[in-house]
């Protein structure tokens with residue numbers, strides 16, 4: 001049996017720690033941490049993600065402020081809301097749920113969030129810190145969640161061949177930078193890669209983030225590898241990942257399940273980033289977490 005990298009269990013234990021930190025700090029008279037969540041339109045998947053994130057916040061004592069704007073919201077209207085949240089000292093983090101409706105400029109919105117409140121880590125200032133290996137910036141939630149999961153199970157990327165399939169802005173690209181930071185040798189494949197199996201077969205740590213169900217088959221994975229499945233899609237009406245889990249699992253050293261692997265770690269990383277924003281905003285550097 002492979003080692004199952006249980007993101008759900010690890011998340012639960014980190015969330016207990018966050019919750020007791022918040023209890024401790026608020027009992028000293030400080031206000032609770034707060035996260036503003038903005039959702040534009042009625043995309044059903046985005047609704048579910050936002051609901052889960054808000055529920056997770058509330059369960060650990062982080063106040064979540066919800067701004068649900070109509071589908072026809074304009075870029076200037078959204079920019080106005082973000083500007084007011086940027087200057088509100090009682091708001092620690094701001095999350096704009098992506099994707100935005102196509103008439104809104106995603107780039108302009110990402111640039112408008114204060115880097116100090118950018119708990120998603122998408123602002124170029126935070127991405128730049130990831131490139132330059134500067135501590136203290138916000139690391140995007142899914143890469144950070146994967147990093148925590150690997151660390152927890154004693155899997156050190158240093159000197160390993162890490163192959164990432166998927167070069168998206170939210171997962172693949174920032175994850176490649178984070179794995180480089182961890183001193184791995186990193187290879188990134190994407191839709192234009194001629195034959196991804198040439199690369200996946202060499203991976204000590206294979207991470208797939210494409211959203212293509214069962215893209216990663218048994219014969220594409222090296223014996224004894226660590227496999228991290230970020231993908232979330234539906235196959236035969238069941239939530240499934242990028243990896244053909246049932247066939248791949250007997251060949252590998254460790255693997256994440258879907259659901260229950262990277263998904264909960266992503267939300268936990270959001271809670272940790274919000275706490276980091278709170279501590280910086282409230283100047284609580286000395287309060288250990």
Ligand code: NAD
Pocket residue numbers: 142165166167168169170171172189190191192193196209210211212215230231232233262263264266267
């Ligand atoms: P994206 O669309 O931004 O990027 C997808 C990447 O996959 C692109 O680089 C594309 O070139 C590549 N790709 C697509 N088909 C491919 C193929 N056949 N071969 C090789 N590369 C291919 O998507 P994203 O936002 O990075 O999300 C990717 C997946 O991860 C989705 O299923 C999404 O739902 C999931 N996701 C999960 C979590 C989580 O917490 N588990 C978080 C974010 C995203």
